[in-house]
Amino acid sequence: MMPSELLAAPVQSAAPAPQPSFTASRALQPRLHALIPGGSHTYAKGDDQFPEHMPPVMVRARGCRVWDADGNAYIEYGMGLRAVTLGHAYRPVVQAAQREMLRGLTNVGRPTVLELRAAEDFLQTTQAGDMVKFAKNGSDVTTAAVKLARAATGRDLVAVCADHPFFSTDDWFIGTTAVRAGIPEAVRRLTVSFRYNDLESVRRLFAEHPGQLACLILEAEKDVAPLPGFLRELRELCTAHGTILIFDEIISGLRWASGGAQQVHGVSPDLSTWGKALGNGFSIAALTGKRELMRLGGLHHGQERVFLLSTTYGAESHALAAMRAVLATYRREPVIEHLQQAGRYLRELLLPAIAELGLQNHFLLSGPPQCLMYGTRDAAGQPSQAFRTLFLQETLRRGLLAPSLIVSYSHQPADLEQTAARVQEALQVYRRALDEGIEQHLQGHPVKPVYRTRN
Missing domain, CATH: 3.40.640.10 (Type I PLP-dependent aspartate aminotransferase-like (Major domain))
Incomplete structure (x- = not known):
């Protein structure tokens, strides 16, 4: 079971988060767009889905963490658009794929x-x-x-x-x-x-x-x-x-x-x-x-x-071997139970801060625990891409890659607790933006829907 010591932690006033460097990632952006339509092979991973001046381009990943070209580290909650349930570079899966490639039957x-x-x-x-x-x-x-x-x-x-x-x-x-x-x-x-x-x-x-x-x-x-x-x-x-x-x-x-x-x-x-x-x-x-x-x-x-x-x-042999290793892991270990418990624990960690900041109608958690999502709403209670961008901006500053709140088998209680503390800081900025106007806090243009007729 996930621990619960932090469930009632009071909301603290947070110091402004430092702006991480994205110099190397920004340098890669025009090269990506020059060669790949949209700059990405998946539209949901495109630049228009992330804050305008914060475009991390990734270079490695392990467990529930990813690192970008500038050396910034993030706890990830996109998990490959939900594809990664065990964690990045999960050893039994990688080893199974490697063994099969060496057999020459790719x-x-x-x-x-x-x-x-x-x-x-x-x-x-x-x-x-x-x-x-x-x-x-x-x-x-x-x-x-x-x-x-x-x-x-x-x-x-x-x-x-x-x-x-x-x-x-x-x-x-x-x-x-x-x-x-x-x-x-x-x-x-x-x-x-x-x-x-x-x-x-x-x-x-x-x-x-x-x-x-x-x-x-x-x-x-x-x-x-x-x-x-x-x-x-x-x-x-x-x-x-x-x-x-x-x-x-x-x-x-x-x-x-x-x-x-x-x-x-x-x-x-x-x-x-x-x-x-x-x-x-x-x-x-x-x-x-x-x-x-x-x-x-x-x-x-x-x-x-x-x-x-x-x-x-x-x-392809390595993909089939990877699948077999995944299925064996599910048969051997409590993966489903962990996903449910981790998502439930993360939700429980976040709810007190949401309530204390008065964001119940503005930052909404939805979905079952193993597939936890969030929705952003403006001061009028309407769905807002601008406030989604603000949340992404503030969580990226704090070392979270969180287009959703999707957990994996590699997310452990300490990761979730660290995440909750950082989200709490981001939500304090969200609260101030509701009170003072989002233009005072959002840098750049809002993200855009994937399904749209014009760029």
Whole structure:
């Protein structure tokens, strides 16, 4: 159990935090943007998501800490967009990948024994399906799930949960967002939406598009828990209408439970997609589900063939070995319990400071403990990118990289207590900005939403 000595620590007046140097990182910025569109290979990691004059470019990481090009150290709470659940450079995972690379089977012209063992490990550990197909990222496997659903049903329409922010970089989903340049209108019309925890919105879709919905795709749980009966009723509605139910477990798989959110809530989808935590930062994703669907992407059936997933790097040996080491760690050690306890402890450490500073309506903690998030609101109680930027600015100054409050197995009580003390100082600045005006405290422009039509 996490200790609780600091839960009632009084709010102290903090001295201004020193401004760390970002000279080396700033020098790297134009070079990154000259060669890489957006300056990053993931938009959520882009410069527009961090304070304008504080752009740390990272050079190494270990456990729950990262270091930038200027030598600044941070306790990290992004954890690779939730991909790293065990900690950076987690030794058993790195060693497993290294051993496999030295065997020379990184990429050969036939299936390997490792592919079989990896599939067995995944299916036995997660209990999420009868067959599995590996790929390199979540977008590939969610798109493959949609293709498989369309092939199995002979239908075109896809229903996505409008309350969940990301499913794929591919047209069927990105066409539903503000960043839709380059996506044909005809493709966009093939995706419709429903609301999470709103069964009536789902029933309405079935009524408006009878016999046309190939699949419903959603995260079984993310920031908000499902209402009692919601997932089970979705399961029944999809079965009744011949529609494939897909759970996106890219985040929840191995963070909610070894069997994902579907295990926690006792509802089995037809297909589910997995990624992120599977490789603890290594590139590995998975599509799994019922045999009668998955087999359509194989060779041993008499129906029309589905070109499901065929990627040169889908079975890279080091990534599969990393996944096996991750799964073994989950079977051997209390990873899930630690994530829950650490997130719960961090929340408990932060709540007294939030209350004492009167920020209950301005700095909001949300989500389950293993996936803790925060929301920033201005003096009028409205969601605010400017106040998010201010919080990022003040936490970066204090050695925290906190686009979220995501914990890992490597976050220990001392790390969380140190974090809480630094967040408390940042929140004192937040309080003053509410009282005095944010322009007195924020340096540079606010961060921007990822989904926007113009830069």
